[in-house]
Amino acid sequence: MAKELLRKKGITAFEEIDASQQDVRAQMREKAGGRHTVPQIWIGDQHVGGCDDLYALDRDGKLDGLLAV
Numbered sequence: 683m684a685k686e687l688l689r690k691k692g693i694t695a696f697e698e699i700d701a702s703q704q705d706v707r708a709q710m711r712e713k714a715g716g717r718h719t720v721p722q723i724w725i726g727d728q729h730v731g732g733c734d735d736l737y738a739l740d741r742d743g744k745l746d747g748l749l750a751v
Contacts, residue, residue, distance in 0.1 A: 684721055684733040687740060691749055725749060 683704060701707045701720055714722040714729055725729050725748045730736055739745040 684723055684736050687736060687745075688749075690744065691740075693749060 685696070699706065699710065701710055707718070710722060711718050717732065719732050721730065721733060723736050728748065730748065732737060736745065739748065
């Protein structure tokens with residue numbers, strides 16, 4: 683769902699990280715402030731949260747501004 687929204691916004695290039703390895707999951711959890719659900723989404727260096735958070739940013743009219751950075 684997150685990828686669908688990003689594609690609708692014209693974003694076609696993004697990095698996906700395989701979190702199936704425990705050490706990678708631990709690194710991502712630390713980087714995401716302890717959040718462990720998947721996906722965790724960053725726009726540039728800014729952590730925006732999970733899929734629900736991404737859609738909330740869009741509903742609030744804030745996502746386009748982040749994507750323009």
